Amino acid sequence: MLVHCLTLRFATSASAADVEAFREAIARLPSQVDFPMRTRQGPDLGERATNADYAVVSEFADTEDFRRYLLHPAHLAVPRDHVESVHSVQFLVGDGEWTGRGV
Known part of the structure; x- marks a missing residue:
């Protein structure tokens, strides 16, 4: 399994509605892609x-x-207008088959 960790800072101009739009877009991603994904x-x-x-x-x-x-259109459509900075890291864990199900 590949784990993708993202941390970000919002611009001082970001409103609560801007942050909520970002949260909602991220929450929708697993249902919009055609492969197993958990977020x-x-x-x-x-x-x-x-x-x-x-x-x-x-x-x-x-x-x-x-x-x-x-490269997926749903990922590219996540609103980033009020994101000031982003850092990420990816790493592999486990050795078994993962289905994308569970908590």
Whole structure:
């Protein structure tokens, strides 16, 4: 399984509605792609001043599905107008077959 971790900061101009539009677009992604994908997301809890504002963790069966995701129209349509900076990392975990089901 490939895990894709994304942290981002929203611009100071981002409204609550802008952040919610981003959240909703991310939440819809698994139902819009034609391969198994699981996504979890949420705002930072504010425990450390240096943290990002928001995080998204997505899981894919393999690197090929992740690469397809990067080019998928639903991914490209996620609103990014109010995103100031993004950092990401991808890594592989496990050695068994993953179906994209479960929590």
